Amino acid sequence: DVVMTQSPLSLPVTLGQPASISCRSSQSLVHSDGNTYLRWFQQRPGQSPRRLIYKVSNRDSGVPDRFSGSGSGADFTLKISSVEAEDVGVYYCMQGTHWPYTFGQGTKLEIK
Amino acid sequence: VQLVESGGGLVQPGGSLRLSCAASGFTFSNHWMNWVRQAPGKGPEWVATIKQDGSEKKYVDSVEGRFTIARDNAKNSLYLQMSSLRDDDTAVYYCAAGRAFSWGQGIVVTVSS
Numbered sequence: 001d002v003v004m005t006q007s008p009l010s011l012p013v014t015l016g017q018p019a020s021i022s023c024r025s026s027q028s029l030v031h032s033d034g035n036t037y038l039r040w041f042q043q044r045p046g047q048s049p050r051r052l053i054y055k056v057s058n059r060d061s062g063v064p065d066r067f068s069g070s071g072s073g074a075d076f077t078l079k080i081s082s083v084e085a086e087d088v089g090v091y092y093c094m095q096g097t098h099w100p101y102t103f104g105q106g107t108k109l110e111i112k
Numbered sequence: 113v114q115l116v117e118s119g120g121g122l123v124q125p126g127g128s129l130r131l132s133c134a135a136s137g138f139t140f141s142n143h144w145m146n147w148v149r150q151a152p153g154k155g156p157e158w159v160a161t162i163k164q165d166g167s168e169k170k171y172v173d174s175v176e177g178r179f180t181i182a183r184d185n186a187k188n189s190l191y192l193q194m195s196s197l198r199d200d201d202t203a204v205y206y207c208a209a210g211r212a213f214s215w216g217q218g219i220v221v222t223v224s225s
Contacts, residue, residue: 031175032176038116039211039212041156048206048215048216048217048218049148049206049212049215050154050215051211051212051213051214051215054211054213062214090155090217091157092156094156094158094212096211096212099161099170100158100172100173101158101161102158103155103156103157103158104155106155
């Protein structure tokens with residue numbers, strides 16, 4: 001199975017400051033169809049996961065533009081340009097290229 | 113888009129349970145559908161996925177042979193038949209549409225004697 005490794009696992013951030021989460025996969029996530037199925041999810045306390053980013057860098061509808069995704073191959077990053085209080089929660093990267101699809105361990109973002 | 117799971121509850125080890133997911137607000141028959149679970153305090157785990165017409169199904173190794181995913185496109189519904197349940201199947205089970213663009217609110221399954 002593809003192992004997804006996130007860092008850091010805990011991310012204390014001051015309101016208005018940027019934040020960055022790294023996600024590395026144990027093998028390339030480039031699919032035979034040429035796409036890279038790397039997604040980012042946000043899970044607020046007590047809620048279901050919500051997809052923020054798909055295919056590395058595409059923001060879902062309704063996701064604020066302070067969220068951005070980048071990367072290629074096996075190395076990816078989620079950035080928040082200016083953290084707001086509503087961004088508190090756990091962030092997961094997830095690969096949808098190789099079955100079984102797998103998630104990272106999660107990064108808990110909290111406000112300092 | 114709305115996904116509403118039902119059918120969860122408390123079941124003894126070795127028992128069975130059938131989860132359902134009612135979908136609305138999108139063209140159900142156009143999308144792969146999925147079950148994803150999250151054990152208490154853990155990250156999500158993708159359990160099973162089914163193709164638009166039901167012709168292809170995939171399972172994570174830990175549930176292969178015990179769980180069966182199915183769909184009824186006429187009823188816009190997704191199902192998960194779970195048997196030979198074990199303690200480590202205890203989790204919140206989510207129905208997720210397509211490439212996980214939308215998730216249900218989740219349903220709790222507790223396996224305990």
